[in-house]
Amino acid sequence: MKGIKRVVKIGAVELGGNNPVVVQSMTKTKTRDVRATVNQIRRLERAGCELVRLAVVDRKDGAVLSRIKKSVGIPIIADIHFDYRLALQAIDAGVDKIRINPGNIGEPWKVTEVIKKAKDTNTPIRIGVNSGSLPRKILKKHKHPTSAAIVETVDDALTIFRKNNFRDIVISAKGADVKTTIAVYKKLNEKFDYPLHIGLTEAGLPFRGGMRSAVGLGILLNQGIGDTIRVSLTADPVMEVVAAYEILDSLGLRRHNPVLISCPTCGRCDVKLAKIAHTVEQRLKHYKTFMKVAVMGCVVNGPGEAREADFGIACGKKIGLIFAKGKEIKRVKEECIVSELFEVIDENIDNR
Ligand code: SF4
Structure with missing residues (x-):
């Protein structure tokens, strides 16, 4: 061809x-x-x-x-x-x-x-x-x-x-x-x-x-x-x-702005995941660096996906686990999930 x-x-x-x-x-x-x-x-x-x-x-x-x-x-x-x-x-x-x-x-x-x-x-x-x-x-x-x-x-x-x-x-x-x-x-x-x-x-x-x-x-x-x-x-x-x-x-052909991955949610999800994902997406618009951010609904499959991304959240019952570069960084309360995630992102990247 x-x-x-x-x-x-x-x-x-x-x-x-x-x-x-x-x-x-x-x-x-x-x-x-x-x-x-x-x-x-x-x-x-x-x-x-x-x-x-x-x-x-x-x-x-x-x-x-x-x-x-x-x-x-x-x-x-x-x-x-x-x-x-x-x-x-x-x-x-x-x-x-x-x-x-x-x-x-x-x-x-x-x-x-x-x-x-x-x-x-x-x-x-x-x-x-x-x-x-x-x-x-x-x-x-x-x-x-x-x-x-x-x-x-x-x-x-x-x-x-x-x-x-x-x-x-x-x-x-x-x-x-x-x-x-x-x-x-x-x-x-x-x-x-x-x-x-x-x-x-x-x-x-x-x-x-x-x-x-x-x-x-x-x-x-x-x-x-x-x-x-x-x-x-x-x-x-x-x-x-x-x-x-x-x-x-x-298709892995171009890397540009941040990419958000979020799970579709299911009966295991105990947080308002769609709302969290939308808020994360809005905030990511201010970043020009390529990075993969995963927002996952539970601690069953979430941690695996969150570890694979550059940054991730795996939500649980009223808590969220924050991941950066494959490692679990901290466990935070549900209401602080987004702000804590971005704190971690900002600590790890330098150009916005
Ligand atoms: S990550 Fe958890 S909540 Fe989300 S779809 Fe998978 S099993 Fe369901």
Whole structure:
């Protein structure tokens, strides 16, 4: 299986090669609203977002890109549909990458214009193909937007890039459902050595979208497929970043902010564990160091799990055992469990 991809540089961020999977998101503000857009990007940056995409729908959006770029610390990507002139404007504004769907840009000469400018300025291009916008001739041949139809569309779209000897490319191609998308990316991974941007289209509200993304992206990532991910959610984009890191962390691919593990509770639990877990989660948001914190409901299975984590609590009848780095540190009263846990955490780590 073809795994390692060629390296494509987006600003200071490298995709492909042996680089870690990069987390990205997309702003949900009107791009021309510079203040709102910059504020949102800064919040994304603080959450660990490494690349951010902005919709450029007209020249007014294009006109503010350089101001936005100067005000934020992560590379920005201009997302363009239909009008090749917006792509030229975005490249002139100094964006770090553009995303186009060659299928809706129109005549080949327009795509060529974009490629030429991108080449002159070393601006990478993501080619994004969606099952909803496949060319008629391909749909006619395959009858439906199957994975083969989508991959053929990508291959066709690449022809003009090959002609222009342009290889600073990232590919994304999404099916209408999770299984088709998985099949598409497996084929793309076999066929091309360009880095792959993986994600699902219209994943949904946070719960459903998060689940679907975890399944779809998790299966791909576990097979070594995917160089950058976006978890699309109908929600604050910061949640997309949090969800992306959860997926990557669960596969051991990235370590980022603290991870909370809590038991589901059962009849053995004698404390309000959900409340304790929520409070611990809220307080952990102030920590930037990676650590695993376990909050367990009883002294039957709790100590084992709590020992495995960096820090842990195993609750009992009106008491809690606090663990740090595999050792039981102290036994505390139920009402002091959270504050005592954080006292231990603070004694053991130095950077917040
Ligand atoms: S840790 Fe204890 S309370 Fe929690 S689910 Fe396991 S047995 Fe039940």
